[in-house]
Amino acid sequence: xxxxxxxxxxVSQPYKYGFVTDIETDKIDKxxxxxxxxLISSKKDEPQFLLDFRLRAYQQWLRMEEPDWAALRxxxxxxxxxxxxxxxxQQEKKASLDEVDPKLLETFEKLGIPLSExxxxxxxxxxxxxxxxxxxxTYREKLAEHGVIFCSxxxxxxxxxxxxxxxxxxxxxxxxxxxxxxxxAVFSDGSFVFIPKGVKCPMELxxxxxxxxxxxxxxxxxxxVAEEGASVSYLEGCTAPMFDTNQxxxxxxxxxxxxxxxxxxxxxxxxxxxxENGVGGIYNFVTKRGHCRGDRSHxxxxxVETGSAITWKYPSCVLQGAHSVxxxxxxxxxxxxxxxxxxxxxxxxxxxxxSTIVSxxxxxxxxxxxxxxxxxxxxxxxxxxNYSQCDSMLIGDQAAANTYPYIRSxxxxxxxxxxxxxxxxxxxxxxxxxxRGIGFEEAVSMMVSGFCRxxxxxxxxxxxxxxDKLLALKLEGSVG
Amino acid sequence: xxAAMSNSAAVAASTWVTSFLERLPAPAGELEAVQWRGREALxxxxxxxxxxxxxxxxxxxxxxxLAPAPASxxxxxxxxxxxxxxxxxxxxxxxxxxxxxxxxxxxxxxSSDEVQQxxxxxxxxCNCEQHWPVELNQASATRVLALRVSxxxxxxxxxxxxxxxxxVMRPVRVLLLLEEKAxxxxxxxxxxxxxxxxxxxxxxxLGRESTLRHGLLALGEGQACFLGxxxxxxxxxxxxxxxxxSHGWALSRFEPRVVQVDGEAxxxxxxxxxxxxxxxxxxxxxxxxxxxxxxxxxxxxxxADDRGRSVFNGAVKVPRAAxxxxxxxxxxxxxxxxxxxxxxxxxxxxxxxxxxxxxxATVSxxxxxxxxxxxxRGLSAAVAAGLLKRGFCEEVLRALxxxxxxxxxxxxxxxxx
Numbered sequence: 001x002x003x004x005x006x007x008x009x010x011v012s013q014p015y016k017y018g019f020v021t022d023i024e025t026d027k028i029d030k031x032x033x034x035x036x037x038x039l040i041s042s043k044k045d046e047p048q049f050l051l052d053f054r055l056r057a058y059q060q061w062l063r064m065e066e067p068d069w070a071a072l073r074x075x076x077x078x079x080x081x082x083x084x085x086x087x088x089x090q091q092e093k094k095a096s097l098d099e100v101d102p103k104l105l106e107t108f109e110k111l112g113i114p115l116s117e118x119x120x121x122x123x124x125x126x127x128x129x130x131x132x133x134x135x136x137x138t139y140r141e142k143l144a145e146h147g148v149i150f151c152s153x154x155x156x157x158x159x160x161x162x163x164x165x166x167x168x169x170x171x172x173x174x175x176x177x178x179x180x181x182x183x184x185a186v187f188s189d190g191s192f193v194f195i196p197k198g199v200k201c202p203m204e205l206x207x208x209x210x211x212x213x214x215x216x217x218x219x220x221x222x223x224x225v226a227e228e229g230a231s232v233s234y235l236e237g238c239t240a241p242m243f244d245t246n247q248x249x250x251x252x253x254x255x256x257x258x259x260x261x262x263x264x265x266x267x268x269x270x271x272x273x274x275x276e277n278g279v280g281g282i283y284n285f286v287t288k289r290g291h292c293r294g295d296r297s298h299x300x301x302x303x304v305e306t307g308s309a310i311t312w313k314y315p316s317c318v319l320q321g322a323h324s325v326x327x328x329x330x331x332x333x334x335x336x337x338x339x340x341x342x343x344x345x346x347x348x349x350x351x352x353x354x355s356t357i358v359s360x361x362x363x364x365x366x367x368x369x370x371x372x373x374x375x376x377x378x379x380x381x382x383x384x385x386n387y388s389q390c391d392s393m394l395i396g397d398q399a400a401a402n403t404y405p406y407i408r409s410x411x412x413x414x415x416x417x418x419x420x421x422x423x424x425x426x427x428x429x430x431x432x433x434x435x436r437g438i439g440f441e442e443a444v445s446m447m448v449s450g451f452c453r454x455x456x457x458x459x460x461x462x463x464x465x466x467x468d469k470l471l472a473l474k475l476e477g478s479v480g
Numbered sequence: 481x482x483a484a485m486s487n488s489a490a491v492a493a494s495t496w497v498t499s500f501l502e503r504l505p506a507p508a509g510e511l512e513a514v515q516w517r518g519r520e521a522l523x524x525x526x527x528x529x530x531x532x533x534x535x536x537x538x539x540x541x542x543x544x545x546l547a548p549a550p551a552s553x554x555x556x557x558x559x560x561x562x563x564x565x566x567x568x569x570x571x572x573x574x575x576x577x578x579x580x581x582x583x584x585x586x587x588x589x590x591s592s593d594e595v596q597q598x599x600x601x602x603x604x605x606c607n608c609e610q611h612w613p614v615e616l617n618q619a620s621a622t623r624v625l626a627l628r629v630s631x632x633x634x635x636x637x638x639x640x641x642x643x644x645x646x647x648v649m650r651p652v653r654v655l656l657l658l659e660e661k662a663x664x665x666x667x668x669x670x671x672x673x674x675x676x677x678x679x680x681x682x683x684x685x686l687g688r689e690s691t692l693r694h695g696l697l698a699l700g701e702g703q704a705c706f707l708g709x710x711x712x713x714x715x716x717x718x719x720x721x722x723x724x725x726s727h728g729w730a731l732s733r734f735e736p737r738v739v740q741v742d743g744e745a746x747x748x749x750x751x752x753x754x755x756x757x758x759x760x761x762x763x764x765x766x767x768x769x770x771x772x773x774x775x776x777x778x779x780x781x782x783x784a785d786d787r788g789r790s791v792f793n794g795a796v797k798v799p800r801a802a803x804x805x806x807x808x809x810x811x812x813x814x815x816x817x818x819x820x821x822x823x824x825x826x827x828x829x830x831x832x833x834x835x836x837x838x839x840x841a842t843v844s845x846x847x848x849x850x851x852x853x854x855x856x857r858g859l860s861a862a863v864a865a866g867l868l869k870r871g872f873c874e875e876v877l878r879a880l881x882x883x884x885x886x887x888x889x890x891x892x893x894x895x896x897x
Contacts, residue, residue: 069533071829377843379818394833397800403828407841410822412815415844422830422837 020241021107021212027086030215032079034058037185040085044154044188049165057174057184064178070341071370071402072310074246074283082248084186086216088130107210125150127191127207129220139203148201148232149194153221156192163194167225171254171291171318179250179285179312183219187252190220195230195261204233204460211240211271211282217248224254226261228294233264235463238307240272244280246309251286259294259321264302266459268467271307276365278337281309288315289345292324292353300327301344302458304467306474309338314372316345319353319384326355329455331467333474334367334399343373343390343404348381348414357388358454363399364475370402375416377409384414392422393451395475423451445472493527496544501619503549509622510592511653514599518618521610528612537791537823538762542730543705548649548677550620557642557671560886566667568638569625571652577625586633586664590626590657599624599655602683606711606737606766613707613733617681621651629662629690636883640669643676643704654682658690658718665693667881672704672729680708686718686745694722695880697889700729708734716744716771723750723879726761727893733762743771743802749778752876754893755788755820762791769802776807781876783869784813784820795827796837803832809839814872816845870894 028039037058041051066077107130125139127150143150149160157164174184191207211218226232240247249271255263265288274281284307290299301315317326328344346355355375363369371390392401403420425447433443449456449468456464501522507515527544528535562568567584569577583589590598603609625639643650650672658664672678678698686692698706706729712720726732738747747767755761767776782790790813798805813822826839846868854864870890877889890896 392830394830394835397803397831397833399833400829400831402830403826403839405826405841407824407843408822409813409815409843410818410820412817412820412845414815416842418826418839418841420826420828420839422828422835424833424835 021103025086025088025213027083027213027216030081030083032082032084032186036084040186040188043085044157046157047161050157053169053174054185057181060175061178061181061185064175064181066178070312070372071368072312072339072341074310077248077283079182083213083216084219085188086213125203125205127152129189129191129207129209130212143202146199146202147196148199149192150205151192153190153192153223160194163225164192164223167223167254167256171256171289172252172287177287180252180287183221183250183252183287187219187221190222190251192222193224193232193234195226195232197227198229200230201232204235206235206237209236209238211247211249214243214245214247217250220251222251222253224263224265225256226258226263228258229260231262233460234266235460236265236267237270239270240282242272242280246280247282249282249284249286253286253288255290255299257290257292257294257297257299257324260296261294262298263290264300265290265315266302266463268304268463268470269307270470273307273336273338274309276336278309281338282307283310284308284313286313288313290315290317290326292317292319292321292326294324295321296323297321298325300329300458302329302455303331304455304459304470305330305332305340305342306470308340311340311342313342314344316347317355318347318349319355320349322350323352324350325353328357328359329458330359331362331452331455331471332359332369333362333471334364334369335474336365336367338367340368341370341372343371345374346376346386347374348377348384348386351381352383353381354384355386357386357390359390360452360455361390361392361401362395362448362451362471363392363401364395366398368400368402370404372404374406374408375418377411377414377416379410381411382413384411386416388418390420391451393448394422394424444475448472448475492544493529497522497526499547503547504620505550510595511622511624514618515620515622518615518620521615522619525612525615534764534793537789538733539760539789540731542703542760543677545703546675546677546705547647549647550622550651551645551648557644559640562638563883563886565635566638566883567635568640571625571639571641577623584633584635586629586631586662587637588628588630590628590655595624595626595655598657598685599626599683602685602711602713603681605713605741606739608709608711608735608737611709611735613679613735614681614709616707617651617653617679617709620649620679621653621681624653624655626655628657628659629664630659631661632663633665636665636667636881638667638669638883640671641678641680642671643678644671644673646675649677649679651679652681656682656684656692658684658686658692660687661689662687663691665881667695667697667883669887670696670698670706670708672706673701675703678704678706680706682710684712686712686714686720688715689717691719692721693881694720695884696722696724696734697880697884697887698724698726698729698732698734699887699889699892700727700732703730705729705731706733710734710736712736712738714738714740714745714747716742718745720745721748721879723876725752725877725880725889725893727754727889729759729761731760733764735764735766737766739768739770740774741770743769743774743805746775747777749776750876750879751779752781752873752893753790754783755790756786757788758786759788760791761788764793766795766797767807768797769805769807770799771801772803772805774802774805774807776809778809779876780809780811781872782813782822782824783816783872784822785816787817787819789821790823792824793827794825794839796829796839798830798832798835798837800831803834805832805835805837807835807837811841813841813843814845814869815843866894
C-alpha cells in the first residue's frame with residue numbers, strides 16, 4: 001500500500017514538557033552514605049522510628065544486588081554520582097497558595113496542573129511534588145471535612161506519625177528488592193492518603209510528580225490506606241525536563257485495603273523518554289503493590305506507560321482477604337529506543353479471590369516492550385480465579401515484544417486462564433479506513449485506541465481522553 | 481543464615497559433580513575427545529542451582545540423592561515383542577549397537593569421520609552444547625548411534641534404553657541426519673527403575689523437505705531420574721512432529737530445542753507429563769525461527785497429583801528475519817491435589833511485525849460440569865474422573881507413533897497397571 005500521507009513525513013512533535021524551571025534549589029552533595037540518609041531524615045525533622053527504618057533499609061540495600069533478570073539493557077548506574085535530595089528553595093510549606101513561589105505555580109500551570117483552586121473546574125484534589133518535596137496540596141480542608149487525610153508524606157510523618165508507623169513498609173518491606181530498599185533509605189516525599197471507615201472519598205485525588213534537576217534521583221513514596229468500607233480513586237501523573245543524562249526514579253507505592261474497601265489507582269506516566277537515539281530519559285524502577293488485607297476488598301491498577309527510557313514496574317496485588325478482587329489494566333507504549341519490562345503480580349492467598357489482568361503492549365521504532373506477569377495461587381486460595389490477557393501490537397520490524405507470564409498454582413479448586421496474541425496494524429484495515437475518507441494518521445490512531453479500549457475504559461474520563469491523545473502523539477512518525 | 485545455607489548447598493552440588501566424575505572410567509572409544517571436553521566442562525560447572533532462571537522451579541534433590549556410574553546392562557526386561565513394521569534397537573552399552581541385525585533400507589551408519597564432523601553441530605546451532613545435562617551426557621557417553629536417513633524408511637525405528645539397577649547411569653546419544661526428502665519415524669523408549677539415571681541427548685538435522693516423526697515415551701519407577709535433550713535443526717519445507725510423554729520418574733526433565741534455520745518449516749510439539757507422589761517433572765522447550773514463514777503448533781499438557789510438581793517453560797523466539805511466522809502454543813494443566821503444584825511459563829520474544837503468535841495457558845481441576853454430566857448418566861464419580869483424565873491424556877498419546885501402543889502408555893499413566 002502506498003502511504004503518500006505517511007505519518008513519517010509529519011514533523012515529529014517534541015516532548016512538550018521538556019523545559020527546565022530556573023529556580024534556586026537546595027541540594028545536598030551527591031553520593032550516598034549513612035550520613036546522607038541521616039541528613040535527609042534530619043532535614044525533614046523526622047521521628048526516630050523513621051530514621052531507624054531508613055537506616056535499616058540502607059544496610060539492607062548495601063547487601064543487595066541490582067536485579068538483572070529483566071529484559072532491559074542499560075549502562076551501570078553509579079549510585080554515588082547522584083543527588084539524593086533537592087528541594088526548591090522556599091520557606092516552610094505555605095499556609096496558602098499565594099505564598100508559594102510564583103515560578104513553581106507557573107511550572108505547574110505550564111504542565112496543565114492548575115494549583116490555584118479558583119481556577120479548577122473539575123473536582124480533583126492535587127498534591128504537587130517538585131523534585132524531592134511536595135509544594136502544594138489543594139482542597140485539603142474540604143477533604144478534611146469528610147475525615148479524609150490527603151497530604152504529602154512528610155506532613156503525614158509530622159501530623160499523623162501513628163498512621164505512618166502502623167502502615168509504612170507493611171506492603172513493600174524495605175528489603176523487598178534492590179530499588180525498594182534504596183527508596184526506603186532515601187525517600188524524600190510523596191503522597192499520603194487515608195480514608196476513614198465508611199467514607200467514600202468525595203473527589204478524585206491526584207499527585208503530580210515533576211523532576212526538575214538534571215542530576216537528581218527522585219525517590220517518592222506513596223501510601224494509601226482505605227479503612228473498612230472506604231473507597232477512593234487516585235491518579236498519578238509525571239513529567240520531567242529533557243536532559244541528555246539519565247535520571248533515576250525509584251518510587252514505592254503501597255496500598256492497603258481493609259474489609260470492603262476499594263482503591264482505584266490510575267497512572268498516566270509521561271516521563272521524558274530520551275531522544276530518538278536513546279540519549280537521556282528517565283530510568284523508572286518502581287515498586288507498586290496493593291494489599292487486599294480485608295475481606296471483599298478491591299484494588300485496581302490502571303496504567304498508561306508512555307514515557308521513561310527504561311520502565312521496570314510491576315504493580316501487584318496481594319489478595320489476602322476472602323473474596324477480595326485485584327485488577328490490572330495496562331497500556332505500555334514504547335517507541336524509538338525505549339525499553340519497558342512491565343507487568344503485574346497477582347498473589348492469591350485467601351479463598352475465592354479473583355483477579356483480572358489486561359495488558360496491551362505497543363512497540364514501535366527500535367524499542368523493546370516486555371510483559372512479565374506472575375499469577376500465584378496459594379494452597380489456601382480455594383475457588384480463586386484469574387483471567388489474564390496480554391496482547392502485543394508491533395509497529396515496524398525493528399521493535400520487540402516479549403511476553404513472560406508465570407503461572408504457579410497449588411490449589412486444585414482454583415482456575416487460571418491466560419491468553420496472549422500478537423498483531424500489527426494491518427495494511428488492509430488501514431486501507432479500509434482510508435477508503436472511507438479517514439486520513440492515514442487518524443486511521444492509525446483509531447486502530448491503536450481500539451486496541452487499547454479495554455484499558456482506557458477503566459480510566460477516569462478526563463484521563464482517558466488525555467491518554468488517547470498521548471498515544472497518538474507518541475506514535476507520530478513511527479508508522480508509514 | 482541464608483548465605484550459609486546456599487553455601488553449603490553449593491558445596492554439596494560441587495561434591496556431587498566431583499564424585500560423579502571420579503566414578504567415571506577413563507575416557508575411551510570413539511567419543512573419547514567429547515568425553516574429555518564434557519568432563520572438563522562439568523568440573524568447572526557445578527550442578528545448576530535454583531538461582532538460575534532456567535532451573536528456578538526444578539528441585540534437583542532426587543538427582544543428588546543418586547550416585548550413578550555408567551555400567552553395562554544386565555538382561556532386558558519383559559518387553560513387548562516388536563511388531564512386524566518395527567525395527568528395534570536396544571541401546572545398552574555393548575560394542576555392537578546393531579546387535580548383529582542389519583539396518584532397514586534407507587538407514588545407514590555414519591562413518592567415524594562423518595560422526596566427528598556432524599556430532600555436536602546441531603547442539604551448537606541450538607545453542608545448548610554447554611548446557612549442564614548435555615555436558616553430563618557428553619562426559620559419560622561412550623557410544624553414539626549415528627544414522628543417515630535417505631529416502632522414506634518404511635519401518636518405525638524403535639530405540640529402547642533401560643536403566644534398572646541401583647547406581648546405574650545409562651547415557652544415550654543419538655545423531656540423525658535426514659537427507660533431502662527423507663522420512664523417518666522414530667520411537668524412543670526410556671525405561672528407568674531403582675536408583676538409576678537415564679540421560680539422553682539426541683540431535684537431528686532435517687534436510688529440505690524431509691519429515692521426522694519422533695516419539696519419546698519415558699516411563700520411570702521408584703527413585704529413577706531422567707534428563708533428556710533433543711536438538712533439531714530444520715531446513716526449509718521440512719516437517720518435525722515430536723511427541724513426548726513422561727510418567728513415574730522421581731525427577732524428569734526434557735528439553736526439546738528446535739531451530740528452523742531458514743524458516744518455511746513446520747514444527748509440531750506435543751507433550752504429556754504426569755507428576756504423582758513426590759515427583760518433579762519438567763519440560764523446557766524452545767523453538768527459534770531464523771527465517772520467514774515458519775509454523776509451530778505446540779500443545780503441552782500436564783497432570784499434577786498427590787505431591788507432584790509439574791514445570792513447563794516454553795520459549796518461542798521470532799526474530800526480525802522470521803516474518804509471516806505462525807506460531808501457537810497452549811499449555812493445559814490439571815491440578816488434582818491440594819499439595820501438588822504447577823508452574824507454567826510461556827515465553828514469547830517477537831521482533832518481526834508481520835506474524836501471528838498466540839499462546840495460552842490454563843490451570844484447573846477437572847471441570848465440575850463435565851463430571852456432573854457423566855455422573856448424571858449413571859457413572860460413579862471415580863469412573864467419571866477416570867474417563868475425563870483418559871480423554872485429557874489421549875489427545876497427546878494418540879499422536880505417538882503407533883508402535884508406542886505396545887508399551888501401554890495410557891494404562892501406566894492412569895495407574896491401571
